[in-house]
Amino acid sequence: MKTIFESSVTGRxxxxxxxxxxxxxxxxxxxxxxxxxxxxxxxELDVVRHFTKLSQRNYGVDGNFYPLGSCxxxxxxxxxxxxLACPVHAPASGTAAIAGRGRxxxxxxxxxxxxxxxxxxxxxxxxLHHAPHGRGARRTDRRHAHGRLPQGQGQQENQGxxxxxxxxxxxxxxxxxxx
Amino acid sequence: MDCANASVYDGGTxxxxxxxxxxxxxxxxxxxxxxxxxxxxxxxxxxxxxNLDIELVTVPHxxxxxxxEGIKAAIDxxxxxxxxxxxNFFGSINDFTDLFSAAREKKAVSIISSYPVLQTxxxxxxxxxxxxxxxxxxxxGLPLSFGGPYLGIMTCTKKMVRQIPGRIVGRTEDTKGRxxxxxxxxxREQHIRRQRATSNxxxxxxxxxxxxxxxxxxxxxxxxxxxxxxxxxxxxxxxxRLTAIDGVEMLTKGPFGNEFAVNLPVNAYDxxxxxxERGFIPxxxxxxxxxxxxxxxxxxxxxxxxxxQIGIFAEMLKGRSNEDDIRIIRNRT
Numbered sequence: 447m448k449t450i451f452e453s454s455v456t457g458r459x460x461x462x463x464x465x466x467x468x469x470x471x472x473x474x475x476x477x478x479x480x481x482x483x484x485x486x487x488x489x490e491l492d493v494v495r496h497f498t499k500l501s502q503r504n505y506g507v508d509g510n511f512y513p514l515g516s517c518x519x520x521x522x523x524x525x526x527x528x529x530l531a532c533p534v535h536a537p538a539s540g541t542a543a544i545a546g547r548g549r550x551x552x553x554x555x556x557x558x559x560x561x562x563x564x565x566x567x568x569x570x571x572x573x574l575h576h577a578p579h580g581r582g583a584r585r586t587d588r589r590h591a592h593g594r595l596p597q598g599q600g601q602q603e604n605q606g607x608x609x610x611x612x613x614x615x616x617x618x619x620x621x622x623x624x625x
Numbered sequence: 626m627d628c629a630n631a632s633v634y635d636g637g638t639x640x641x642x643x644x645x646x647x648x649x650x651x652x653x654x655x656x657x658x659x660x661x662x663x664x665x666x667x668x669x670x671x672x673x674x675x676n677l678d679i680e681l682v683t684v685p686h687x688x689x690x691x692x693x694e695g696i697k698a699a700i701d702x703x704x705x706x707x708x709x710x711x712x713n714f715f716g717s718i719n720d721f722t723d724l725f726s727a728a729r730e731k732k733a734v735s736i737i738s739s740y741p742v743l744q745t746x747x748x749x750x751x752x753x754x755x756x757x758x759x760x761x762x763x764x765x766g767l768p769l770s771f772g773g774p775y776l777g778i779m780t781c782t783k784k785m786v787r788q789i790p791g792r793i794v795g796r797t798e799d800t801k802g803r804x805x806x807x808x809x810x811x812x813r814e815q816h817i818r819r820q821r822a823t824s825n826x827x828x829x830x831x832x833x834x835x836x837x838x839x840x841x842x843x844x845x846x847x848x849x850x851x852x853x854x855x856x857x858x859x860x861x862x863x864x865x866r867l868t869a870i871d872g873v874e875m876l877t878k879g880p881f882g883n884e885f886a887v888n889l890p891v892n893a894y895d896x897x898x899x900x901x902e903r904g905f906i907p908x909x910x911x912x913x914x915x916x917x918x919x920x921x922x923x924x925x926x927x928x929x930x931x932x933x934q935i936g937i938f939a940e941m942l943k944g945r946s947n948e949d950d951i952r953i954i955r956n957r958t
Contacts, residue, residue: 450842460843464928467851468858471746473880477718479748487845497839 626780630791636761639777647706647734661713664914716884766840790824856883
């Protein structure tokens with residue numbers, strides 16, 4: 447099996463999380479490194495194939511019967527990985543705690559979570575290894591943002607005027623996330 | 626660097642393990658630490674070495690820069706290692722080649738903590754002549770996750786390889802000439818040497834290391850360089866916008882990468898609290914770990930920081946901000 451270095455072609459990129467290229471480096475030349483680094487650069491397809499093939503060379507839980515380690519899986523099921531990668535689940539980071547203002551999930555964010563889970567889409571981005579049994583959550587709940595059901599569906603469940611005001615004024619802390 | 630191990634828990638643990646490598650190798654008890662090293666790592670070093678017979682000598686920072694002359698002066702014949710960080714906690718970048726050659730003369734081990742994203746641009750620890758280089762690998766594609774799991778990267782020269790903890794994989798050839806990989810130098814580890822093992826760390830962050838590896842392979846050399854250059858550019862833009870505000874001055878002197886510190890005219894805690902209420906976390910208050918820097922705010926920018934966010938940050942800091950603008954950042958983030 448080839449190493450990733452053997453599958454790379456100089457200049458290839460698998461994804462583009464940021465646009466543009468800054469020309470100036472702002473850092474004086476004597477503090478910069480010289481020459482090429484020699485890191486692999488492969489297309490996304492090559493990377494996915496490489497790591498999938500590599501994982502299949504090992505006897506593992508994703509491909510075969512593996513009766514050990516189920517205790518770990520009960521606390522960390524594979525399907526939770528992409529769900530947790532969804533940025534909506536994250537309250538403000540630790541810096542807020544340092545500043546003495548820890549925030550938790552607001553009501554609005556929670557409905558987003560329900561909505562996302564119900565839709566079963568979107569949180570699949572970023573998964574490179576598709577487990578054969580991985581499935582999104584079922585559409586159990588069709589509430590959208592602000593925790594209200596869409597029009598014409600169970601109107602009696604929609605709260606009154608006060609609750610609507612409460613939902614609108616709850617702050618939504620979006621965390622700026624570095625990937 | 627000649628060799629890397631299969632990771633340790635995080636950057637702070639890697640730094641402590643590097644310190645212990647130096648202490649075991651030189652059999653000396655004193656370690657010189659730069660105050661411009663990440664203060665959270667220094668707290669970790671303190672906790673780890675409390676009950677050990679190791680003296681940590683902290684050399685204060687000079688205006689946010691690592692005091693190279695001070696560190697050189699503090700190295701003596703009883704120094705096992707010196708610990709510096711590049712870029713340092715305030716963001717400023719140095720060339721430590723002179724410092725490391727001075728350390729080599731006194732037979733002290735040079736340990737540097739670096740930042741992997743900027744390492745694609747900056748002079749490498751190997752080029753500077755360091756003996757051990759450690760890093761926190763979270764920036765290589767791992768989410769912040771409320772403090773973990775992170776990735777501790779440890780690398781060292783061939784001379785130190787018998788002291789490095791963690792798993793080491795060697796490449797060799799079998800009798801048919803095919804390449805094979807094997808866990809090697811296991812005589813350092815607990816299952817062979819028991820209580821005399823070089824370190825008691827036996828677990829690693831392989832899953833996080835794998836994630837970092839996939840991040841590197843997917844972005845490729847070009848992508849990583851682009852991410853680093855954009856981070857630096859955005860940080861310089863942010864510094865420009867912030868210092869244009871009356872009363873805000875740069876605390877970091879000299880060249881910096883994607884992090885810098887500014888001195889605000891108000892207490893940094895208050896500024897952070899006010900901005901956090903609006904849903905914007907601006908940075909880290911330096912007063913928490915550095916005496917006399919209560920107005921200092923550490924700001925970091927990445928390639929994901931948009932110019933819009935920088936503009937709104939500057940406006941919020943000025944005290945003039947618009948609900949609509951804030952909604953824009955929230956919806957785009």
